[in-house]
Amino acid sequence: MGRFKINVLAFLLLFVGKFNTLALQDVTVDLFGAENYGTVAAFGDLNSDKQTDIFIIREQSELVIFLADPKAPYFKPKVHITNDILPGDNPITSVVPGDYDGDSQMDVLLTTQTVAKMVSVYIFWGNNQTLDVGGWLKLNKTFKDQPLVMDFNGDMIPDIFGETIQPSIEVCYLSNRNPLWQNALTSSVSMRIPHSNAFIDLNKDFTADLFLTTEGSKFETWISKDGNFTKSDIFTAEPPVKNVGQSSFVDFDGDGKQDHLLPVCLDDTCQRSAIYLAKSGLKEWVPVLFEFQQRDTVWSFVQGTPNQPLALHLGDYNLDGFPDALVVLRNTSGSGQQAFLLENVPCNDPKCQSIGRMFHIHWDQSDLGAIPNAVMATFFDIYEDGILDMLVLSQAEGKKDLIIHALKNNFEADAYFVKVMVLSGLCSNDCPDDVKPFGVNQPGPYVMYTTVDSNGYMKNASESG
Numbered sequence: 001m002g003r004f005k006i007n008v009l010a011f012l013l014l015f016v017g018k019f020n021t022l023a024l025q026d027v028t029v030d031l032f033g034a035e036n037y038g039t040v041a042a043f044g045d046l047n048s049d050k051q052t053d054i055f056i057i058r059e060q061s062e063l064v065i066f067l068a069d070p071k072a073p074y075f076k077p078k079v080h081i082t083n084d085i086l087p088g089d090n091p092i093t094s095v096v097p098g099d100y101d102g103d104s105q106m107d108v109l110l111t112t113q114t115v116a117k118m119v120s121v122y123i124f125w126g127n128n129q130t131l132d133v134g135g136w137l138k139l140n141k142t143f144k145d146q147p148l149v150m151d152f153n154g155d156m157i158p159d160i161f162g163e164t165i166q167p168s169i170e171v172c173y174l175s176n177r178n179p180l181w182q183n184a185l186t187s188s189v190s191m192r193i194p195h196s197n198a199f200i201d202l203n204k205d206f207t208a209d210l211f212l213t214t215e216g217s218k219f220e221t222w223i224s225k226d227g228n229f230t231k232s233d234i235f236t237a238e239p240p241v242k243n244v245g246q247s248s249f250v251d252f253d254g255d256g257k258q259d260h261l262l263p264v265c266l267d268d269t270c271q272r273s274a275i276y277l278a279k280s281g282l283k284e285w286v287p288v289l290f291e292f293q294q295r296d297t298v299w300s301f302v303q304g305t306p307n308q309p310l311a312l313h314l315g316d317y318n319l320d321g322f323p324d325a326l327v328v329l330r331n332t333s334g335s336g337q338q339a340f341l342l343e344n345v346p347c348n349d350p351k352c353q354s355i356g357r358m359f360h361i362h363w364d365q366s367d368l369g370a371i372p373n374a375v376m377a378t379f380f381d382i383y384e385d386g387i388l389d390m391l392v393l394s395q396a397e398g399k400k401d402l403i404i405h406a407l408k409n410n411f412e413a414d415a416y417f418v419k420v421m422v423l424s425g426l427c428s429n430d431c432p433d434d435v436k437p438f439g440v441n442q443p444g445p446y447v448m449y450t451t452v453d454s455n456g457y458m459k460n461a462s463e464s465g
């Protein structure tokens with residue numbers, strides 16, 4: 001990592017609250033006014049005001065960036081990019097903000113799907129706290145699936161990684177705004193579509209490693225050492241069943257180590273579901289959610305598709321130090337779909353005893369139950385106060401776009417929390433073109449800390465971005 005002067009800025013903010021309740025409040029109108037439609041695709045600070053902005057894709061043909069604003073509605077649509085300025089008028093499939101050229105201004109990577117079902121990548125360069133909408137770059141290779149944005153060579157500049165036309169995995173560097181392609185891995189790998197790849201620290205050396213799901217739903221881990229990736233067997237337990245969703249890595253049981261969480265369908269049509277956990281280095285899968293029955297109704301995950309993969313959205317909504325999750329479940333005897341909160345609670349079943357924790361579904365969360373046909377739910381700190389709020393997307397009859405619902409979490413905890421922002425900080429003063437130096441989202445950082453709880457016990461915790 002010595003080639004560049006690296007300056008990681010970490011901000012620690014401490015807050016104290018009082019009570020211990022969960023109440024949600026619909027704040028959609030305060031946030032978006034009448035503009036609450038589209039697919040929420042990404043978050044990031046585009047204009048360096050230290051407030052998170054929201055990236056929304058509408059009808060697969062327009063990217064709208066809602067900038068945070070001190071006056072209601074708190075997110076205003078300010079930057080628009082329509083796909084008719086791009087060759088081929090292809091549908092927009094995803095967006096990933098990041099500083100791809102390392103000039104400390106947020107750029108935006110946008111992908112479109114070509115007629116031949118390949119993924120084209122366009123980069124719009126950040127300029128003076130907005131985007132240069134006219135001057136985009138198209139990468140001169142296409143990918144077989146959504147690429148993974150990751151800092152492959154450890155220079156704090158995000159790179160673009162994925163399977164290109166030939167059966168080869170390549171990484172594209174853009175540090176001087178010219179695509180430089182390199183073979184990424186020493187042996188060839190066929191990645192699963194939809195991909196479930198992650199860029200996280202697997203061996204606790206504070207350098208992000210690579211986790212891949214390959215064809216036939218097998219797992220591979222590649223450890224980063226001095227910029228080279230070597231295959232290892234840290235998280236390579238054979239999946240417990242065939243039909244698996246997206247992997248997540250999180251410290252589920254509070255021992256300071258990342259665990260592998262995997263939502264699965266137990267059959268081909270997803271009538272029955274579970275969430276499994278594997279600890280690093282172990283081959284054993286332990287179920288941490290297996291009870292999906294609410295009175296007479298059996299709920300189940302929704303079978304993943306490339307556009308809407310089966311994924312857990314993790315966050316600690318009650319600040320107890322253990323990650324909770326938001327998921328969408330389907331009524332297996334009806335057609336209804338709803339978002340549910342999964343709370344991380346002490347295990348009370350022999351099945352999960354070795355982990356000591358499990359998920360419990362909040363069946364009677366009426367504010368989530370009031371949103372029919374939910375398709376996606378995610379945590380988001382709307383008011384930047386350290387309390388995670390929720391965004392839920394739902395499908396309305398006869399509408400092309402999804403409806404966005406914002407729910408404020410009125411949770412007040414008798415707890416401290418630490419908010420850590422890891423930013424590239426590539427320049428701190430004397431930035432090119434006098435840009436405001438603050439830093440941009442950084443893929444892959446890993447933070448670990450130890451605290452003492454109110455009973456005087458040590459507790460390790462970790463978080464990765």
Ligand SMILES: *[C@@H]1O[C@H](CO)[C@@H](O)[C@H](O)[C@H]1NC(C)=O
Nearest residue numbers: 127128129130432433434435
């Ligand atoms: C940046 O934009 C602001 C207004 O948005 C303008 O006043 C300023 O002159 C611009 N700076 C440069 C270097 O273009």
Ligand SMILES: *[C@@H]1O[C@H](CO)[C@@H](O)[C@H](O)[C@H]1NC(C)=O
Nearest residue numbers: 139140141177178179180181
């Ligand atoms: C892609 O563009 C770069 C920079 O212009 C060039 O060096 C490279 O040869 C191009 N690669 C392909 C496959 O066209």
Ligand SMILES: *[C@@H]1O[C@H](CO)[C@@H](O)[C@H](O)[C@H]1NC(C)=O
Nearest residue numbers: 186224225226227228229230
């Ligand atoms: C990394 O890989 C490159 C190319 O294969 C090789 O030249 C270099 O010595 C390797 N570095 C280390 C530290 O293994």
Ligand SMILES: *[C@@H]1O[C@H](CO)[C@@H](O)[C@H](O)[C@H]1NC(C)=O
Nearest residue numbers: 254255256450457458459460
């Ligand atoms: C926390 O992590 C440290 C360093 O890895 C280890 O020595 C200690 O036993 C851990 N404590 C707990 C409670 O897991």
Ligand SMILES: *[C@@H]1O[C@H](CO)[C@@H](O)[C@H](O)[C@H]1NC(C)=O
Nearest residue numbers: 294297331332333334335336
């Ligand atoms: C699930 O669907 C069935 C059939 O439509 C319905 O009778 C039942 O009430 C639904 N369950 C819930 C909890 O909504």
